[in-house]
Amino acid sequence: MDRAVVCWCRSARRRIVRLTPVVALLWATVAAADVETGSRSPASLSRLSIEELADIQISSVSKRPERLADAPAAVYVVTREDIRRAGVASIPEALRLAPNLQVARSNSNTYAISARGFNGTSPNKLLVLIDGRSVYTPLNSGVFWDTQDLMLEDIDRIEVVSGPGGTLWGANAVNGVINIVTRHSKDTQGVLATVSGGTDDVDAALRYGARMGDDASWRVYAKGFRRDRTVRANGAAVADAWNLRQVGFRADWGRASNAVMLRSDIYDGTTDVPGQPPQRTVFGASLLGRWNRDLGDGAGLQAQAYFDRARRDQPGVFTLHMDTFDIDVQHHFAWSRGHEIVWGGGYREQRDRTAGGLILAFVPADDELSLANVFVQDTMPLGERLKLTLGAKLERNSYTGSEFLPNLRLAWNPNEHQLLWSAVSRAVRTPSRVDRGLQSFVNLGKPYNAPLMPGNNFVSETLTAYEVGYRAQPSPRASFSISTFYNDYDKLRSFQPVTGGFALANQIEGRTSGVEMWGSYQVNEFWRLSAGYNRLNESFRFKPGSADPGKPTAGAQDPKYQASLRSSHDLPRGITLDVGVRAVGALPDPAVPSHVALDARLGWTVAKGVELSLAGFNLLDARHPEFGAAPARSEIGRSVLLKLLWKL
DSSP: OOHHHHHHHHHHHHHHTTOOHHHHHHHHHHHHHHTOOSOOOOOOSSOOOHHHHHTOEEOTTTSSOEEGGGOOSEEEEEEHHHHHHHTOOSHHHHHTTOTTOEEEEOSSSOEEEESSSOOSSSOOSEEEEETTEEOOBTTTTBOOGGGOOOOGGGEEEEEEEESOOHHHHOTTOSSEEEEEEEOOGGGSOEEEEEEEEESSEEEEEEEEEEESSSSEEEEEEEEEEEEOOOBOTTSOBOSOOEEEEEEEEEEEEEETTEEEEEEEEEEEEEEEETTEEEEEEEEEEEEEEEEEEEEETTEEEEEEEEEEEEEEEETTTEEEEEEEEEEEEEEEEEOGGGOEEEEEEEEEEEEEEEEEOSSEEESSSEEEEEEEEEEEEEEEESSSSEEEEEEEEEEEETTTEEEEEEEEEEEEOSSTTEEEEEEEEEEEEOOOHHHHHEEESSOOOTTTOSOEEOOTTOOOEEEEEEEEEEEEEEETTEEEEEEEEEEEEEEEEEEEEETTEEEEEEEEEEEEEEEEEEEEEEEETTEEEEEEEEEEEEEEEEOTTOOOOSOSOTTOOOOSEEEEEEEEEEETTTEEEEEEEEEEOOBTTTTBOOEEEEEEEEEEEEETTEEEEEEEESTTSSEEOOSSOTTTSOBEEOEEEEEEEEEO
C-alpha cells in the first residue's frame, strides 16, 4: 500500500479520537436511529441509484447528450443531491466533492482549483463554464472564484472532466473542463427561501418561479452572503472578509424539439481593506441566450450567444474593466453506417482596460483579444462494441495566430456495464495579459531581484496527453472508474533576463503522470459509501538556452496524493446524516503540510418543504493552512453552519 495512504490512515485514527462534540452528537443520533424498530421513511430528495447515476445525460465530453456510462473520458458528475447533502455554501466548496479536482482554500475569498496539476491562486489550464458560458478571464487565463456564485439549489449538476478538451472547447481546456449546468425553470416553480449562519458565514437567498402558459416558465432570485475574516498561524486576523450580492433570472419557452433559454446574473461585491471601510471591488453582469432545435433522426442544432461585463478593483494593485461577446453554433447528426458527427464554430471578442497601481502596470493599458474557431468530430463504429472518435479544432487568436487541436479516442464496451477507453490529444494554453503585458515597478524578490518587464514574445504553452481509462458497474450496487494519464508539456512559463529586468518566456518543459480512481457502493437502501483517490507525479526542467535563475516548477503547487471517503445515510423520521473525510498531501514550494479534514452534516425534514440542517467543516483541528507561504498565509478553521430551507 502507498506509504502516503498508510500515514494518512494513522493520522486520521489519531485525530478521530479527538472528535468535537458536534461530531459526537451526530454519531449519537445514528446510534439512536439504528436501534429503532419502526418502519423507515427515507429523507433523501430524489437520490439516484447507482444504475440511475450511470444513465445521467452529460454533454461536456462530446458536446452532445450521452450517458455518463458511455463517455470515453475521466468524467465525474456532482449531482444536485450531492451538493445538498454536503451542506456546503459555495461553488468552490461543492467542487471538493469531485475526486478528480484539487481544491485548496487560500483565504476568505480566494481558492486554488485545478485538475491534474498546475494548481495556484490563478491556475491557467482549467476551463470553467456555467451553462456553456466561459468564465475564464484573459487577464491571467484563470477564474476569479470569488465572483462565481449561484443559488446552489438551482444547480442541476456539475460535470467535471479531467484531461484535455481542446478539440471541442478550445484554448485553455488543457487539464480539464468544469461545466456547471443549472436547472430548467419549469423545475423551480413556487417560492424557495434559504437562510444560514454560522461561525464564518452568513447567507440568505430567495427565489420565485412561475409558468407562462403550457410551454414557458421563468424564475427570479436574489441572494447575498458574507464570509468572515480568516486568521494567520499566530492568531492575527487577515483583512479579507468578503461580501457579495447577486440577482438574476432564467426563462425557458418552447418544447424540447424547439426550445429557447435566456438567463442573466448581476453581482456586486465588497471586501475589507486594512485601515479603511469595506470597499466595492467587483461588479459584473452577464446575459446568455440559447436556441436548441431538434431536426429529427438524431440530428440537432444549437446556437448560443452571451455578453459579459466585469469590473474589478484590487486597491493599490490594478483595476480591470472587461467586456466579452461570444457566439457559438454547432450541429450534430448521424451519417452513413453509424457515424455521429458534431461540427460547428464560434467567435469571441474580449476588450479590456487594465490600469495598474503602485507596484505594477499592464502594457498596453487597453487591449483586445479575439478568438475564432471551427471544429469537427466524428464518432464511428469499428465493430459491434468498438468506437473510434476523431476530432480537430482550428482556432485563431490575436496573440499567436492559428492553433491546431486534434483528438483521437477509442472506446470498447465489452458489455453494457463496462467501458474501456484510451485517448491521445493536443491542447494549448494561449497567452494572457499577464504573460504579454505585465510590468512591475518593484523587484520580484529572490532569486530574481529585478523588476518584471512585458513579455511580448510569449507564445502558447502546449500539451500532448495520453490517457487510458476503465469504468464499470460490476453489480447494481457498485460502480467504479479508474484512469491513468501521461502528459507531455512544452513551452511552459519561465523567466528570462532582458534589459531592465526579467520577462516571462517559454523555457520550461515537463512531464506529469498519475492515476485517478473513484467508486460508490450502495450498502443498502438507506446507506451509500463513496471513495476517491488520485496520485500525481511531476517532473519539470529548463530547456536548453534558458537563463532562468529560479526553479523549473512552472508554477505547479500540487499534492502528490489525495484521498476521500464519504458516507450518506438516510435515517428514520426524515433525518439524513452525511460524513466525509479527505486527506491531502503536502505542497512542495512554498511548503504546506499535509492535512486530514472531516466534514459532517445532519439534516432534518421538519415538514413538507421545510428542512433544517447543521453542518460542520474541518472538525479534526482548530485550523490548518491549505495554500500559500508562511507566515503571511491564512489558515482555514473549524466552522459550523446552521441552515433553514423553506419551499412553498
